[in-house]
Structure formats: C-alpha cells, structure tokens
Amino acid sequence: MKAITLVGSTGSIGTQTLDIVTQYPDQFRIVGLAAGSNVEMLAAQIRQFRPEIAAICSEDKLPALKEAIIDLDPQPILLAGEAGVIEVARYGDAQTVVTGIVGCAGLLPTIAAIEAGKDIALANKETLIAGAPVVLPLVEKHGVKLLPADSEHSAIFQCLQGVPKAGLRKILLTASGGAFRDWDVEKLADVTVADALKHPNWSMGRKITVDSATLMNKGLEVIEAHFLFGLDYDDIEIVIHPQSIIHSLIELQDTSVLAQLGWPDMRLPLLYALSWPDRIYTNWERLDLVKAGNLTFREPDHQKYPCMKLAYAVGKAGGSMPAVLNAANEQAVALFLEEKIRFLDIPRCIEWVCDRHQNDNRANPSLDDILTADKWARQEVLIATEKLETQSRIISLR
Ligand SMILES: NC(=O)c1ccc[n+]([C@@H]2O[C@H](COP(=O)([O-])OP(=O)(O)OC[C@H]3O[C@@H](n4cnc5c(N)ncnc54)[C@H](OP(=O)(O)O)[C@@H]3O)[C@@H](O)[C@H]2O)c1
Numbered sequence: 373m374k375a376i377t378l379v380g381s382t383g384s385i386g387t388q389t390l391d392i393v394t395q396y397p398d399q400f401r402i403v404g405l406a407a408g409s410n411v412e413m414l415a416a417q418i419r420q421f422r423p424e425i426a427a428i429c430s431e432d433k434l435p436a437l438k439e440a441i442i443d444l445d446p447q448p449i450l451l452a453g454e455a456g457v458i459e460v461a462r463y464g465d466a467q468t469v470v471t472g473i474v475g476c477a478g479l480l481p482t483i484a485a486i487e488a489g490k491d492i493a494l495a496n497k498e499t500l501i502a503g504a505p506v507v508l509p510l511v512e513k514h515g516v517k518l519l520p521a522d523s524e525h526s527a528i529f530q531c532l533q534g535v536p537k538a539g540l541r542k543i544l545l546t547a548s549g550g551a552f553r554d555w556d557v558e559k560l561a562d563v564t565v566a567d568a569l570k571h572p573n574w575s576m577g578r579k580i581t582v583d584s585a586t587l588m589n590k591g592l593e594v595i596e597a598h599f600l601f602g603l604d605y606d607d608i609e610i611v612i613h614p615q616s617i618i619h620s621l622i623e624l625q626d627t628s629v630l631a632q633l634g635w636p637d638m639r640l641p642l643l644y645a646l647s648w649p650d651r652i653y654t655n656w657e658r659l660d661l662v663k664a665g666n667l668t669f670r671e672p673d674h675q676k677y678p679c680m681k682l683a684y685a686v687g688k689a690g691g692s693m694p695a696v697l698n699a700a701n702e703q704a705v706a707l708f709l710e711e712k713i714r715f716l717d718i719p720r721c722i723e724w725v726c727d728r729h730q731n732d733n734r735a736n737p738s739l740d741d742i743l744t745a746d747k748w749a750r751q752e753v754l755i756a757t758e759k760l761e762t763q764s765r766i767i768s769l770r
C-alpha cells in the first residue's frame with residue numbers, strides 16, 4: 373500500500389487523483405491533503421479519506437474547516453496558510469507527494485516534500501519551469517524520484533522505459549492546438565474568457581486551459597521536457613495533433629519513433645506516476661483506434677501563437693528567465709480571467725516583462741533569486757498593462 377500526500381486536492385488534478393485512490397483503496401492511502409480555499413470540498417475529502425493532516429491555504433477559512441469536521445474522531449491535524457501547506461507536504465510517512473497546486477505556489481511545498489525524502493508525482497509544471505535550478509539539485513541530493521504526471525511528459529517517460537540515455541535523439545511534444553485552433557487569427561482580438569475556456573479535448577483548471585489556448589502551455593512543456601529529460605531545446609519539437617490521442621513521442625538515434633497513446637484522460641498519467649515501475653490493471657475504457665478515427669498532424673503556427681517561440685527563447689536563456697516568463701504568464705492569465713486585459717495582451721505583456729529582465733538574468737539563481745524574480749515579474753505585468761493601454765503600442769512579436 374503506497375502512502376501518498378496530495379497538495380491541490382480540490383482542483384482538477386486533485387480530484388482525479390482522489391478518484392484513483394477511491395478506485396484502488398488496497399493500493400493507496402492518503403496521509404495528507406492541502407487545498408487553497410475550497411473549504412467545503414476539502415472538508416468532504418477529509419471526511420472520506422481521513423488523512424492524518426490537512427491544510428487550507430486561506431487562513432480565514434480554518435475556523436469553517438474545523439467546524440465542518442468537528443464530529444470526526446480521531447481529528448486530523450488541521451493547519452492553514454502557506455506554512456500549513458508546506459507542513460502537509462513534508463509530513464509523516466507519505467512516500468509520494470502529488471503536486472496538484474496551480475502555479476509557482478507549488479514550489480515551496482514541493483521543495484519541502486523533496487527535503488523530507490518524498491518522491492514527487494509532478495503535475496504542477498510551473499514548479500519545475502520556475503524552480504528547476506534549485507529543485508533538480510535537491511532531487512539529486514535527497515535521492516528522490518521526480519515522476520512526470522503531465523500527460524506529454526508521462527508519455528515520454530513511458531516510452532523511455534528501457535531506452536538507454538544515449539539512445540534518445542528528439543522529443544516530439546503533441547499539442548491539441550487549444551480552444552482557438554480553428555479560429556482565424558483576426559478573431560483572436562475579441563475572444564472572451566468563456567471562449568478561451570472551451571478546451572476541445574481536456575477538462576482542466578482555468579489557468580492551464582487558457583495556457584492551452586495561447587499555446588503557452590506547450591511552451592512551458594518544452595521547458596519542462598528540457599529539465600526532465602535533459603535534451604537541448606533544438607531537439608524538442610512541437611506538433612499539433614488535434615485528437616490528443618498520441619500524448620507525445622520520442623525519436624531514437626536510429627530514427628525509430630516510439631509513442632504513447634490513450635484517450636485524453638489525466639487519470640492514466642497520474643496512475644502511472646503513482647504505480648511506476650509497476651502497471652495496475654484498470655477497467656477504464658480501452659483505446660479503440662477505429663473509434664478514435666483519423667489521427668492528424670500539422671505544423672504549429674508561430675505567427676498566430678507567439679508564446680511558443682517566446683518559451684523556447686526563454687528556456688535557452690535559462691537562469692532566472694524561465695521564472696520570470698512563468699510568473700508573467702500567471703499574472704497575465706489572471707488579469708485576462710478577470711477581464712482586465714485582452715487575450716492578445718497576454719503574450720505582449722509576457723514579452724515586455726521578459727525583455728526587461730534580460731540584463732538582470734541570474735545565471736545560477738538561488739531560491740531567493742527565483743522568488744524575487746517571480747514577485748518582480750508579477751508587478752511588471754501590471755506596469756505593462758498600463759503601457760499597453762496608454763501607448764497602445766503593439767510590441768513587435770518575434
Ligand atoms: N488539470 C489537468 O488536466 C492538468 C494536466 C497537466 C498538468 N496540470 C498541472 O497541474 C497543476 C494543477 O492544475 P489544475 O488544472 O488541477 O488546477 P485547478 O483545477 O485550478 O486546481 C488548483 C488546485 O490548487 C489549489 N491551490 C491554489 N493555490 C494554492 C495554494 N497557494 N496553496 C495550496 N493549494 C492551492 C486549489 O485549491 P482551491 O480550489 O481549494 O482554491 C486547487 O486545489 C497545474 O500546475 C497544471 O499546469 C494540470
């Protein structure tokens with residue numbers, strides 16, 4: 373029985389992970405749960421999974437959480453705030469921590485889990501994109517496993533089983549193309565939040581769904597793949613695959629290509645991150661290639677979606693620049709979701725902020741450097757939106 377802790381338990385990744393635990397009570401048990409502010413759902417999860425410890429980040433929600441489970445005996449340890457979430461991440465005999473927190477908010481809990489010797493089932497990609505210069509050495513130092521749960525990186529990881537490290541030549545990251553893949557570029561100026569949240573294939577949290585629509589999710593995943601698998605950026609390619617059946621591919625030195633296929637269902641990469649190196653039998657719908665139908669592929673449109681090239685350039689720059697890109701994206705997407713900026717302002721703001729960090733890029737950033745860069749970038753986005761508004765200047769996109 374594997375003991376797991378789940379941070380971000382009330383979100384898309386979190387609830388799908390708990391669906392797995394519910395289906396396999398003989399395989400998994402929950403040690404800790406942590407959420408942001410959804411006190412009702414967290415209370416229900418505590419009641420169902422009876423963790424030893426739980427935390428809610430929004431401190432003002434702690435009294436309501438205590439009240440909601442006051443009848444439980446024994447009581448879990450209940451904590452609040454960022455410190456509480458961090459404590460959950462490092463607590464007890466959990467062997468694996470599933471990182472389902474959205475954004476760079478997942479960085480410190482992930483570091484705490486690694487330092488406590490826990491394997492990481494990595495769904496939260498922002499943690500690695502922003503924090504790799506600190507996270508990867510800690511993974512090495514503490515001898516823990518970093519198991520990819522992002523669907524593409526799980527596909528690559530699955531294909532790599534049994535492949536010698538020197539055998540890998542290229543990674544081919546597939547992309548659905550997001551909500552606007554069939555829209556004319558002229559129409560993107562006026563898209564609404566509701567439009568952007570209509571992902572063609574996956575049901576996900578709001579932030580990542582907008583990232584899929586801007587293709588920044590794919591740009592972030594290029595950086596994620598570089599850090600996870602060590603390939604140069606020029607050997608990581610993006611291919612648009614509208615059906616999201618092939619979850620990515622690897623090309624080997626002899627030009628052979630291996631792929632992992634399945635229905636677009638995040639439970640599969642999550643389950644493999646928890647069961648690796650074993651495989652657990654499921655009664656989930658098997659892939660039916662005839663039912664899946666035609667599998668098509670096309671080149672990414674870098675004119676329509678500048679976020680991908682921006683991410684490649686930032687990844688190659690390295691240092692603290694990926695942390696700046698990530699934070700600027702988080703802030704810009706949040707402003708878009710609040711209907712304070714337009715969809716096309718997202719890449720413009722990010723590029724403006726990254727341009728302004730170039731001379732301050734820290735080649736080997738410490739954790740403090742990363743956190744400082746993150747905070748700076750979020751502030752800079754607010755300045756960028758004013759510039760965009762007042763100067764109505766169209767920043768030339770590369
Ligand atoms: N969803 C997918 O299919 C998918 C696939 C691949 C990778 N990912 C990655 O997985 C991560 C989560 O994505 P998601 O779609 O599950 O997001 P989501 O549905 O928005 O859920 C985010 C979770 O994080 C919690 N949270 C937010 N801020 C927090 C904080 N400061 N401390 C503790 N918990 C906090 C939220 O809590 P409350 O709701 O209680 O506020 C919620 O449980 C992202 O990094 C995403 O890129 C997601």
Ligand SMILES: C[C@](O)(CO)[C@H](O)COP(=O)(O)O
Nearest residue numbers: 523547548549550574584589
């Ligand atoms: C489900 C997924 O892994 C989230 O990262 C996938 O990447 C989303 O689809 P898209 O190809 O980025 O649109």
Ligand SMILES: [Mn+2]
Nearest residue numbers: 522523524593
């Ligand atoms: Mn993905």
